[in-house]
Amino acid sequence: MRHAGRGATLNDTPNRFGLAARESDGDWLDARDDVDGGPAPVRTTVTIERPRTIITRNSSPDVPFDRSINAYRGCEHGCIYCFARPTHAFHDLSPGLDFETRLFAKPDAARLLRVELSAKSYLPKPIALGTNTDPYQPIEATWRITREIIEIFHETRHPFTITTKSDRVVRDLDLIAPMAAKGLVSVVMSVPTIDPKTARTLEPRAPSPAKRLAAIRALSDAGVQCHVSLAPVVPQITDHEMEQILSAAADAGARRAFFMPVRLPHEVAPLFRAWLDAHHPDRAAKVMATIRSIRGGRDNDPDFHTRMKGQGPWADLLRTRFQIACRKLGLNRERLVLRTDLFRPPEGDQPRLL
Template sequence: MDKELPTPLSPRKGRGALSNPESRYSATVREPIDDGWSPEERSPLRTTVTREVAKGILSRNASPDIPFELSLNPYRGCEHGCIYCYARPSHAYLGLSPGLDFESRLFVKPDAAALLRKALAREGHVPTPIALGANTDPYQPIERQWRITRQVLEVLHECRHPLSLTTKSALVERDLDLLAALAAQRLVQVLISITTLDRSLARILEPRAAAPQRRLETVRRLSEAGIPVTVLMAPIIPALTDNEIETLLTQAAEAGAHGAGYVMLRLPLELEGLFREWLESHLPLRAQHVLARLRDIHGGTIYRSQFGLRQSGTGAYADLIRQRFRLALKRTGLNRRPIVLDSSQFRPPTGGPVQLDLF
């Protein structure tokens, strides 16, 4: 049986997670206790940014159900605060909480462009498309100041290297010049994540991301600039956002999207407890229904991590979602033609000597 939660926690304005539990690697566990004498005074939770000295910038993917081999993440943590973000458990590797720490204690990689240039200069580099935003959003708010994603795009443009870019931020429009130039050479596709069209739900589900209608406008502006755009309904949350499939795909097509895809809600590791807290606080009357539907698609458990099952699920409910999405794609004309990026134009970076690895 599911573990019953205590009295719902109080949400913080502009934050997704309600708590900051220790990670799975912590040797101790702390739990707040309310003795009833006085309400807890909570100071505003401010975002801190720490420079990270990275040795490398490209990560290689070996998961058979993820459609890319290389990824690049300019940031760790994400201030958008999406409660469903599957990247939250990665903050445990830093000794931090996947809860509030993930969205308030951020790490930047200021040398990302230089490290990328070094990686692309290595003999034998195979120019397979690089995925930006595979873990955290490359256009989260701190990109306005740090401009690391912009610098990375400049290197990829110089080297004519293919890439895909996933975001839910309108800030991507700042780089229309680079993206349009890359698109003209069939070197880029942009994926815009839209989870729901319900502004009230989006405000608590993904508190610091752009409003859904603003993201549709971003789809329109990118498409008008000749950039192929795929809309991702990621994730579909059973019994919460699944009723929007047809409407969301229709509006995506009207905005000029080229294609669409979806991923079912995934709750690995600490994310399950964080999402349960969120449900109990914001949507207590629907919490058990959502969790029951998750068990339906994961063989009686809240989450299965097996490749091929974790992103789509199995069973009657998962099949129904798959059929509805397929029919909506057919009706809207999305995904009629595949987006094929050109890897043949790659040229190694120039502009001075590059220090190669000794070993």
């Protein structure tokens, strides 16, 4: 069933932890039909989360960072392909509509970050923002947790990266631009499609592709190293746009780019299949067949070293097209290195003299 402005069509995906399947109820999913006979709009709610720490560590050989911060759980952008959807199952919530509508915010994030950066044993390395859910999703306008985190980075001269698909990042240029001048920050803008019609169903509550390209221009004009992410590339849906996206991003000032074939871990696979049936029934079987060819005959390849790249002729073709386009456009000529030597621990009770 389609829900206006939402990505997932389901909210009862199988739960890996043996918990009861979640169904609509009056508190979260209004079961009444609207005046047109369709489902009533699904409300968004936000619950406060009080973690003990805020920096998450990882040792994955597939990602270029070892620490990250996520200010929110769940994401209202509603991207149907989001690999973070299965994390909602840990809360006995559906990776479907619950992931888009039952959000968690961490208002203590900046305070916790200050404590962790103050530890005598702390060694600075770039911290990634937005690796699980978008730090600039709509609720950031009210909660401003991401901005508070960046204020700590600004104070301590700590390097960080931002990955987002929102032009809201431009609102924090007063903090980001001065840090960019010191080599302390870079921004990755996710642009999987530049077709407005595709974007409305693939990532229904994210800002339009045009707004994201405008944000790349604004960031680049302000001296911020800005990169474009074609993640994910969805075969038979967005793959034909690869060269157009790269060209538009380069014209806007992007300096680097990367791509990733779509991943469908755990509950994302049935959600994605349902989305295909709802929005692209004419090519659903073909899309899934191509994905399986990229993922070693499975809906998803969870293995290190291959899960981000894909395998087989289709994956090779995408890589070749990407490399040729980047070479023609002058992308990826520079290696990104953020400085760590400027870091200074947060101020304690006694302010710094200098």
